[in-house]
Amino acid sequence: MNGARPKILVGDKIVDEALEMLRAEADVDVRIGIGQPELEEIIENYDALIVRSIPLVTEEVIRRGKRLKVVGRAGNGVDNIDVAAATRHGVVVVNTPDSNSFSAGEHTIALMLASARNLPQAHQTVKDGGWGRSRFMGNELYGKTVGIVGLGRIGSFVATRLKAFNMRVIAYDPYIPLERFKRFGAERMETLNDLVRQSDFITVHTPKTEETIGMIGMEQFRIAKKGVRVVNCARGGIIDEEALAWALKEGIVASAALDVFTKEPCTGNPLLEFDNVVVTPHIGATTFEAQHRVGTDLANYVLSALKGEIVPNTVNLPCLLGEEIDTMRPFLELAEYLGRLYYQLEKVPAERVELIYNGEIARKETGILTLAFLKGLLSPVMGDQVNLVNASWLAENRGIKVCERRDEVSKTGHVSLISVIFTGAGRRVEYAGTLAWDQSPRIVRVNGYQLDVVPTPYMLFVEHIDRPGVIGPFASALGEADINIAMMQVARTVKGEVALMILSVDSPVDESTLRRVRQLKGIINVKVVFM
Numbered sequence: 001m002n003g004a005r006p007k008i009l010v011g012d013k014i015v016d017e018a019l020e021m022l023r024a025e026a027d028v029d030v031r032i033g034i035g036q037p038e039l040e041e042i043i044e045n046y047d048a049l050i051v052r053s054i055p056l057v058t059e060e061v062i063r064r065g066k067r068l069k070v071v072g073r074a075g076n077g078v079d080n081i082d083v084a085a086a087t088r089h090g091v092v093v094v095n096t097p098d099s100n101s102f103s104a105g106e107h108t109i110a111l112m113l114a115s116a117r118n119l120p121q122a123h124q125t126v127k128d129g130g131w132g133r134s135r136f137m138g139n140e141l142y143g144k145t146v147g148i149v150g151l152g153r154i155g156s157f158v159a160t161r162l163k164a165f166n167m168r169v170i171a172y173d174p175y176i177p178l179e180r181f182k183r184f185g186a187e188r189m190e191t192l193n194d195l196v197r198q199s200d201f202i203t204v205h206t207p208k209t210e211e212t213i214g215m216i217g218m219e220q221f222r223i224a225k226k227g228v229r230v231v232n233c234a235r236g237g238i239i240d241e242e243a244l245a246w247a248l249k250e251g252i253v254a255s256a257a258l259d260v261f262t263k264e265p266c267t268g269n270p271l272l273e274f275d276n277v278v279v280t281p282h283i284g285a286t287t288f289e290a291q292h293r294v295g296t297d298l299a300n301y302v303l304s305a306l307k308g309e310i311v312p313n314t315v316n317l318p319c320l321l322g323e324e325i326d327t328m329r330p331f332l333e334l335a336e337y338l339g340r341l342y343y344q345l346e347k348v349p350a351e352r353v354e355l356i357y358n359g360e361i362a363r364k365e366t367g368i369l370t371l372a373f374l375k376g377l378l379s380p381v382m383g384d385q386v387n388l389v390n391a392s393w394l395a396e397n398r399g400i401k402v403c404e405r406r407d408e409v410s411k412t413g414h415v416s417l418i419s420v421i422f423t424g425a426g427r428r429v430e431y432a433g434t435l436a437w438d439q440s441p442r443i444v445r446v447n448g449y450q451l452d453v454v455p456t457p458y459m460l461f462v463e464h465i466d467r468p469g470v471i472g473p474f475a476s477a478l479g480e481a482d483i484n485i486a487m488m489q490v491a492r493t494v495k496g497e498v499a500l501m502i503l504s505v506d507s508p509v510d511e512s513t514l515r516r517v518r519q520l521k522g523i524i525n526v527k528v529v530f531m
């Protein structure tokens with residue numbers, strides 16, 4: 001951020017403590033309820049944008065946000081943010097999914113009980129001076145089967161609580177291992193329809209995706225138990241609203257409890273006409289505790305992301321937990337160095353890149369290292385345009401095929417080794433690097449040459465003939481140009497043939513010195529590398 005205070009636009013309510021944290025390091029404008037046209041107009045002035053489930057962060061907003069680096073979602077669902085567009089533009093999207101899940105889980109159970117026992121209807125009757133106890137006959141949860149669709153954070157929270165009600169918990173989530181079902185005491189259903197057929201209560205806890213929109217629809221209501229009760233505290237439309245209205249009319253569904261709607265606010269929604277539909281205005285996360293956690297966690301993430309740090313819960317980067325980020329930091333640096341070498345040493349476009357993670361590193365989240373490598377690869381040719389978020393997209397766009405291989409068994413004696421093989425225009429180039437005992441990155445192989453080089457800001461890679469009297473004049477020429485050599489290493493494969501000398505110098509080498517050293521006897525080529 002070049003030392004200037006960043007500017008942050010806050011587009012919805014977050015707690016005062018979070019605003020104070022942001023204001024300690026940034027200039028903050030709060031525009032609660034900002035409309036789309038105004039957001040598009042002013043976004044160019046901001047480095048970060050903070051939203052909740054509104055406003056919409058469209059491709060247009062991101063495109064116009066010329067200096068936008070971070071979109072922070074104070075909450076969980078990012079379906080109001082065009083994450084793909086953010087990724088293409090290198091904008092980091094962070095959210096705080098762990099911070100409000102207890103509140104959303106508890107609200108789910110509140111809705112389930114409220115609808116099963118007609119609480120809002122009974123409450124209103126008494127308030128209106130009535131009594132009419134017999135009208136409010138409900139169902140117990142005790143001994144019933146609840147079908148949980150999506151056994152993630154909130155689904156699993158709900159599962160463990162409902163076990164305490166002595167419910168049989170069944171769940172459908174094809175994207176998690178069996179072990180997770182066991183951990184939360186849920187029986188795994190092979191198909192959604194198996195779950196639907198057996199459930200007295202159905203509650204959905206998936207994100208809103210192409211696959212989950214309308215996943216509880218006509219087909220499911222047709223096979224559901226008569227008298228099933230449904231709850232949606234996830235996202236509007238996961239339970240198809242038209243199909244639900246039909247199933248309510250047909251008496252298939254005994255009650256529905258909804259915190260979320262396809263269109264919010266849900267004024268005019270036909271579901272509001274049904275007495276047995278209990279509704280709340282998307283307040284699953286509306287507790288003091290959740291909003292405090294959401295706001296303060298997000299303030300920390302946004303400020304860190306603005307400093308270029310990797311933060312947990314970055315939606316458009318592979319998931320790393322807090323302590324993993326520290327372990328991975330030196331590897332990230334190493335991967336980026338390996339990437340930076342290529343276009344500075346070679347003038348052949350890379351068509352295919354294979355990254356091989358060998359030893360202990362193969363057990364870690366290597367996806368993020370591949371992104372760091374791609375950032376390093378493209379930055380000499382694309383400058384600041386490339387970052388971890390858009391590196392993969394930019395590489396793909398340039399026709400670079402990237403693949404990863406992992407082998408936990410070390411073949412070279414290194415605890416961890418990252419090797420990269422580039423192919424393009426019939427050429428094959430290979431680099432490898434590791435971490436030294438102090439966790440500092442080392443380049444240990446450049447094509448066939450074995451070395452142990454510390455990457456530094458100014459480096460020279462010199463191929464020369466392996467014979468006496470070549471290195472001395474080279475070093476002297478640098479000395480005469482007042483360029484100090486901090487480190488020098490020479491490696492060869494065959495005695496008397498071509499050798500590689502790598503130097504770290506304390507200052508950039510000017511053009512005339514480069515011309516001079518390139519002409520020295522025995523020197524084949526001299527390449528300048530900036531790390």
Ligand SMILES: NC(=O)c1ccc[n+]([C@@H]2O[C@H](COP(=O)([O-])OP(=O)(O)OC[C@H]3O[C@@H](n4cnc5c(N)ncnc54)[C@H](O)[C@@H]3O)[C@@H](O)[C@H]2O)c1
Nearest residue numbers: 076077104150152153154173175205206207233234284285
């Ligand atoms: N009402 C609210 O105020 C409120 C508050 C917080 C979260 N939410 C919403 O709750 C939902 C769940 O949040 P979470 O934090 O538990 O998410 P999560 O990512 O932890 O869990 C979602 C689970 O859904 C599963 N899933 C995805 N696609 C599926 C499919 N097609 N079929 C079955 N399972 C599928 C995933 O494997 C995952 O386990 C999200 O939609 C979120 O936006 C709502």
Ligand SMILES: O=C(O)[C@H](O)COP(=O)(O)O
Nearest residue numbers: 052053074075076077285
């Ligand atoms: O996804 C979420 O975090 C919840 O739906 C809450 O949304 P909100 O921040 O707009 O209340």
